[in-house]
Amino acid sequence: MTDLEKFNDKIANNIKIEPKDWMPDDYRKHLQRQMSQHAHSEIIGMQPEGNWVLRAPTMRAKVILLAKIQDEAGHGLYLYSAAETLGKSRDTYIEELQTGKAKYSSIFNYPTLSWADMGAVGWLVDGAAIVNQVSLQRTSYGPYARSMVRICKEESFHQRQGYEIIATLAKGTPKQKEMAQDALNRFWWPSIMMFGPHDADSYRSSNAMEWKIKLESNDALRQSFIDKTVPQAELLGLTIPDPDLKWNEERGSYDFGEINWEEFWNVVKGNGPCNKQRIKHHVKAHENGKWVREAANAYAKKQKEIKKAS
Amino acid sequence: MDNQGEIWEVFIQSKPGLAHKHVGNLHAMGEEMALQNARDLYTRRKEGTCIWVVRHADIFSSNPEDSGSFFDPSDDKIYRQATHYVMPEGAKHI
Ligand SMILES: [Fe+2]
Ligand SMILES: [Fe+2]
Numbered sequence: 001m002t003d004l005e006k007f008n009d010k011i012a013n014n015i016k017i018e019p020k021d022w023m024p025d026d027y028r029k030h031l032q033r034q035m036s037q038h039a040h041s042e043i044i045g046m047q048p049e050g051n052w053v054l055r056a057p058t059m060r061a062k063v064i065l066l067a068k069i070q071d072e073a074g075h076g077l078y079l080y081s082a083a084e085t086l087g088k089s090r091d092t093y094i095e096e097l098q099t100g101k102a103k104y105s106s107i108f109n110y111p112t113l114s115w116a117d118m119g120a121v122g123w124l125v126d127g128a129a130i131v132n133q134v135s136l137q138r139t140s141y142g143p144y145a146r147s148m149v150r151i152c153k154e155e156s157f158h159q160r161q162g163y164e165i166i167a168t169l170a171k172g173t174p175k176q177k178e179m180a181q182d183a184l185n186r187f188w189w190p191s192i193m194m195f196g197p198h199d200a201d202s203y204r205s206s207n208a209m210e211w212k213i214k215l216e217s218n219d220a221l222r223q224s225f226i227d228k229t230v231p232q233a234e235l236l237g238l239t240i241p242d243p244d245l246k247w248n249e250e251r252g253s254y255d256f257g258e259i260n261w262e263e264f265w266n267v268v269k270g271n272g273p274c275n276k277q278r279i280k281h282h283v284k285a286h287e288n289g290k291w292v293r294e295a296a297n298a299y300a301k302k303q304k305e306i307k308k309a310s
Numbered sequence: 311m312d313n314q315g316e317i318w319e320v321f322i323q324s325k326p327g328l329a330h331k332h333v334g335n336l337h338a339m340g341e342e343m344a345l346q347n348a349r350d351l352y353t354r355r356k357e358g359t360c361i362w363v364v365r366h367a368d369i370f371s372s373n374p375e376d377s378g379s380f381f382d383p384s385d386d387k388i389y390r391q392a393t394h395y396v397m398p399e400g401a402k403h404i
Contacts, residue, residue, distance in 0.1 A: 016327030018360065064389045071390075127404075142327050159404060160395040167398050228403040235400055 011212055016142040019085040027211050031141055032086050033102070034213065036093045039079035040104035042072050044097075044278050048112040049121060057115060064161050065118060071158065075151050082143035098283050106264065107190050109272030116169050116176075116183035122162015124184075124191040124229065130155045131225045132195065140212040163232065170236035177237070184233065185241045192256075193264045195222040201261075226254050315339035317366035320348045322358035330362050338363075 001009070003022040010017060017023055046069050053069070056062035080090050096102035107125050112118065133155065137148040169180035196202060196218040208214040216224075233240050244257030266272070314337045321330035333352050338344035344363040353361065372380055388394050397404055 010326075015325075018323070018326050020360070021326075060389070063387075067387060067390050145327060146329055156392040157390060157395070160392050160397065161389075163397065163401070163404055164395045167401075171398075232401060232404060235398060 011140055011210075014140075014212070016145060017140055018142045026207065027213075028086055030208060030211070030213060031144065032083060032088055034208070035079055035083040035086070035144055036088075036096065037103050037105075039076050039083055039093065040097045040102055041108065042076035042079060044104045044108045044282065045125075046072050047278055047281060048108055048110070048274075049118065051112050052115060052118050055115070056118075061118075061165075068122070068158050068161060071154050075154070078147040078150055082147045085143045094286070098279060098286070100270065100279070103268065105194060106267040106272060107187075107194050109267050109274045109278060110186070110190055111273050113186075114179055114183060116166065116179040117187070119162050119165030119169060119180065120183035120187040122158050122160075123166050123232070124162070124187050125194070126155060126158040126162060127229060128191045128194045128225050130159060131221050131228070135214075135216045135221060138212075138215050144213075166238075167236055170238055180236070181238055184238050188241050189260065189263075190267075192222055192226060193259060195219075195225070197261065197264075198259075223253055226256055230254050312339075315343070318344040318348070318363045319366050319369060320352055321362040321364065322348075322352060323360040323362075324358050326359055330360065335366060 004024065007017070007021070007023060007027075009015075010021075017027075049065060049069050049072075053062060053065055056065055080093060083093060084090055093102065097104065107128075112121065130152065133148050133152050137145055137152060139145045139148065166180050166183070169176040171177075199217045199219045202218055209217065230240055230245065242257045244255065246255055247253075248255045267275070270276075316338065317335050318338055318341075319335045320333050322333050323330045336344065336347050336351055338347045341363060345361060348361050348363050352358075384390070
């Protein structure tokens with residue numbers, strides 16, 4: 001058997017590919033792109049939430065938000081570690097993010113304008129991420145699959161804390177309910193865009209499905225998210241901002257309206273409300289941390305010398 | 311003379327997809343010998359598809375006696391658990 005035949009055989013039999021296994025170049029490249037994009041999303045995703053740490057309405061809300069953001073940092077680190085097993089260094093991945101060569105999820109280029117947005121982000125953005133990540137637990141690349149299992153275990157608290165915020169507001173004063181509805185209005189469409197273009201228009205998903213990097217199509221995942229989420233909105237008396245949304249008895253799913261793909265591609269291309277701000281802030285934080293890294297290196301070097309001398 | 315070599319900790323991946331798991335250690339002179347010895351000692355019945363050997367001296371461990379204070383930062387953060395949140399009556403899939 002050739003290397004390629006062996007590889008295809010493993011994929012066909014659902015045997016995971018591990019870092020030392022031979023793999024086609026395009027498989028490796030696809031994973032490097034997808035996994036680093038995933039890692040970058042976790043890291044950049046801390047910014048819209050970080051915006052509210054100092055303005056959280058209660059101490060409880062503040063420690064919860066901090067704990068959630070801390071988890072996202074952890075998710076980024078798990079994913080960078082897994083992506084590094086593909087033979088590319090973390091420095092390179094970060095450079096690609098900062099120079100715009102690598103992307104991250106477009107959802108994080110939208111601003112978080114009110115406290116209700118912390119609810120909408122946890123409920124909808126983490127909710128959509130969970131649907132995607134649960135599916136990726138079975139991805140064909142071992143290190144990616146293992147990091148997804150770890151991440152999924154931690155995600156459920158994220159969505160629940162978000163829904164709790166939204167539910168509290170929805171049951172509050174008319175003004176508070178309005179805040180919840182407004183956040184839903186702004187985050188609904190960007191959230192369902194998180195699953196990417198329709199299958200028919202998705203030039204990338206074809207090989208990824210063949211290689212079992214992706215196990216379910218963009219449209220299938222999106223539908224599953226919508227079907228789970230609509231009743232959660234209804235339960236709180238909130239309205240999904242889509243006049244075409246209605247239950248389809250035959251399909252056992254919700255039909256929904258046309259997605260504004262022009263907006264989607266515009267944000268992907270860098271013209272969303274916060275793209276520039278997000279990267280600028282990342283670069284700044286990276287540069288501000290330089291002296292810490294230098295000091296840590298100097299300290300480690302010194303400790304080594306002391307150990308050697310003794 | 312050194313009759314034993316160094317101690318190596320052995321980690322085995324029992325099949326692709328699973329994490330490497332610590333199974334024990336052995337003595338060997340050098341990493342190649344450690345790997346071969348690990349194969350002979352720990353995988354005589356095809357227990358694995360991949361082996362890692364790590365010099366015992368290179369493992370830097372926390373001290374279980376201090377685990378109380380060491381893990382203290384996560385002790386009182388019950389809000390990191392999903393069960394901490396009360397979902398409205400009737401909420402599903404969350
Ligand atoms: Fe995450
Ligand atoms: Fe999350």
